[in-house]
Amino acid sequence: MVATFLSYWSARPARRVDGWSASAVLVCLLILGPILALCLTAFGDSNGLWGHLVSTVLPRYVANTLMLMAGVGALAVLFGVSTAWVVTRYDFAGKALFEWMLLLPAAIPAYIIAYTYTDFLEYAGPVQSMLRDIFGWDRPADYWFPEIRSLGGAMLVMASVLYPYIYMVTRIAFRLTPSSLFEIALVHRKSQFWSVGLPLARPAITAGLALVLMEVVSDFGTVEYFAVETITLGIFNVWLGMNNIVAAAQISLFGFVFILSLLGLELYARSRQRFAGTGRSQTGVAPLRPGFRGQLACQAVCILPLLLGFLVPVGVLLKFVLGGSIEGQASQLMGTVGSSVGMAFMAALFIVLLSSLIVIAATYRGGAVVRNLAVAASTGYAIPGTMLSIGVLMFAGVVDRFWGGVVGDPRASLLLGGAGVLMTAYLVRFQAVGYGAMMSGIRRLPDNMMNASRVLGHGFGDSLRRVLLPLLRGSMLAGGLLVFVDVMKELPITLLLRPFDFETLATYTYQFAKDEMLEEAALPALMIVVAGLIPVILMNRMLRRAG
């Protein structure tokens, strides 16, 4: 009862506008500006194109998108939750290794894995060649082999690089589940997984799944390469094929609203479920030690996603790198590595600071307005990168023209023409990642912690510095590392909004990969993976401490 009262008290809106809320609202508006610009575009006249689209391609696009979301979502949850459960609840040979290796696929961009799998599984690839050698087949007509460039193929490869989003958060949730609850399940002979682990981890799983689904909806590279006609591919056909940016903006908002309603449903469903532990020593239940067969099963559960999401694609890339001549490329790439890492680092820092501001203001200061704005501002993740960039460009154009008027020079620019526009776009897109990490961190803190500090006479800023920030350090680091890896991999926004002569590993890879020149693309692609490894390892160290 007391806790309920206190939680109400802490969430009560501040009476007057304070600096925290005001700056959080400002940042949210900066993020929402480009999305709004896209909406305004969508209100233009699309010249009756919808009739044509609805009667021809749109039903197919929507059906494909839904199936892709369902398939990737189901597979990613299966991979993410099963591995998270196995590494937290069981003790088996190789567990320490799997724990962090399972995060590795996060470092591989989905479009790269599409290229590598096509190379691996196509007619001339090693798998089919080997089968032909074994069975003596000569022609494609002699046997049936699943086509990797298909809806099913896209589900498999996307799930195998996206499941770490779920694995990571679910693993923390499993670790933080009080051991007493597992013991209760044991006493009542109920399944520890189905009765305790899964229900309590559900908010974490959903948070991860939301990111996965948003990635699926906004993906362009993989679906284009696999010729799976999703809504995103439709946007590009309408925009580039029919010179109709209005209809393209309308289709992208259609997908966007769709994702929002999904998220809204889930938010509603769990609005009354919250769980905060106040004790310190309840968690950390001793893992079970299965027998030999059980250990084999645990290992198999971990090896499968790792194989699909990391070992095979990296193997294919390595084959190209070792087989080709890389001396010419290596020197060019050094500068590119620097700009990639520098950009990703700055973006991570920038986004984590602003997300923290938003999350803290939304939780402890502002009222419903700030909280709703904060949620709205984390939806940019669901918009395909190129369309988002166009929204950012329009928004930046308006800002710059205003600025040009203020300083009296039409050539003056605040955002465009430099890295400002790129940073803005990263913020719009990846705010969801920072926000998610910070929010899940702050949710786990008992409400009365800040209240206690305030009651003891510390001001808000003081309490923040002494109590909240030290406790949120892990979440900030986690958010920062996730954003870092995401920006390293990011392609469409960087490609379109970058300054002159600015090359990241992703854009460098793309100019070759676009033309299916895998040999040339392999080394920079591999470097994206290597650069992603460091944050992944750091993240793992942090996750261990979280438990």
Add this chain to the structure above:
Amino acid sequence: MFWIFKRVWFRIVCVAGLVSVMGAGQAAAAAEINIYSHRQQFLLQPFLDAFTAETGIKTRVVYASQGLAQRLQAEGEASPADVILTVDIARLSEYAELDLLAPVESPVLSTNIPANLRAGDNRWFALSLRARLVATSKDRVAENAISDIEDLADPKWQGTVCSRKGSHVYNRSLLASIIAANGPQAAEAWAEGLVANFARKPQGNDRAQAKAIFEGQCDIAIMNHYYYGNMLFGDKEEQRDWANAIRLVFTNQGGRGNHVNISGGGLAKHSPNREEAIRFLEFLTSPTAQQLYGEVNYEYPVNPAVSPGGVLSSWGEFKQDDLSIERLAELAPQAQMIIDRTGW
């Protein structure tokens, strides 16, 4: 979190990052031009190097495949861009339609580029030509079995034809040329017939179609001519086999000629370095650069005074469809609708 701010390395990285990010956007120094390019950097670089060597003018590039027109539009008067380069007419005319290009009255360009290969108001110029033609299997298709692009819809080729997706700009332009030649109904009937003949779902790029012929998945494919040169003379052995498995067919030689598309460019409306930019466009039509198109990527020159040279000449002359390039762009939306309806 704050422990991290106290670390020296963290502060150094922050400052270095800030400097590099800010520095990336600095304005151009004198004698420099800024290029927005839809043409891949590695294909463009030889031209930039030759231009800088000849004139001393430096170049800076942003390469992207989509959206640069919207970027230019948003930047408006403040745009630093001087020159736009694209690899097809549809994209180029998008810039013209959005009024992002400035007309260029240059005697050099008018002499070097035939009238049907530049805009009537000189807002854009073709810089090289690409023929979209038919590749057939040397083993499985007789030498003169296919002569026109229309033949690909003949039911006798059922289950043998391969293509990249219809909505790719190269196929869209090809279909636009067929609409121009035969009318929209005939073009749609052709597209239906073509789709009915496919050996597999449209996928991959043009090189992947040659590979599919080599592997026996299909016998006939649609491709741009320069892929053949790149495969045959590139440094990848396996691709030489793919090229050797196919025969190129320049289509409609007894009629309107083979469909050609262009790579091209124009001057940005608010170009801050106008003079240098025009010089760059002129350079691209000069004999040196025109021959470079053949050497770098096996593309045909637009300058009638320049012979294609080397490999390209050895493939022989062919009759080009002399349909105005502008017409292709006008018909592109109609072509996309047919592509949507037929599911190419």
